Amino acid sequence: MDIQRALRHLRSTRSAAERAFPQATLTALAAAIATGERAHRGEVRLVIERALPLSAAWSGVSNRQRAIALFADYGIWDTEDNCGVLIYVNLADRKVDIVADRGIDRKIEAATWQAVCDTMTQGFAHGDYHGAALAAVEQVNELLRRHFPSSGARPNELPDQPLML
Template sequence: MTTFARLFKHLRTTSAAGRRAFPSDTLKAIEAAITEGERKHRAEVRLIVEPALGLQEVLAGMSPRERARALFAQYGVWDTEENCGVLVYINLADHQVEIVADRGVGKVISASDWQTVCRTMTEGFARNDYHGSTLAALAQINALLQQHYPDDGSTRNQLSDNPVML
């Protein structure tokens, strides 16, 4: 895709598109799924939805992966006691889902497992099922984290469970 075509896509994808894909009921369900999952494991999950990148980011050729890494740092997902933060980043204009896992999680959960989770979301998004596919992906993430970071009674919530709409 050319820079111009990508720029046009990002300019066309407004915050209203984000609200249609992720209305308040869906955001509340996502928060509840994150909260419930974190009761069963010691990891921390953040979910960020961004309808589109800004003009400068698109012109600079910023990829969704690069943006996810920047948000991982900006929102402090890396700053957990066991290096067990996980960011789920959704870019609506690029139709991309990126998962950035802190180094502790990255050592125990494979890239193919994360790709399976991303596929759950992108396939659902292609059917306009943002609600169900996001909740299904969070269930997959929580199961993976419960397997590798089971709750041992010492858990405390280190990051907000609120999904972020940019």
């Protein structure tokens, strides 16, 4: 039970999340995801959550646990080539996690994903949500291009538009 964390999540507002990620930023991120997916076989999903549900914040659900739960809840694991990637942003905790499906996880190390997360959190610390998020999406796209290059046209299995919770 972390009362400070629970209060931080309780006080987090939708308007603050929308200031950090306005519609223009969400549109730019969707375009970056769509462009990247034409060059690799991965399916990238960006989920931005302003705050955990109070019960989760109170009970100590970690950022990683929440990311894994959302990975399952939104079917990111259910892609044809087992190549889904979730970029999860928790604004109240100011944390980022990346969860990759087993097909990708075999080739890209956790430390590499952590470097991408660090790109975002460092930019966020300076108030640069737009630039940091775009840079991270580009890093993910580059990793996927390198390890899972496109093999021709294929269906888009996950929405490109970031999901704001």
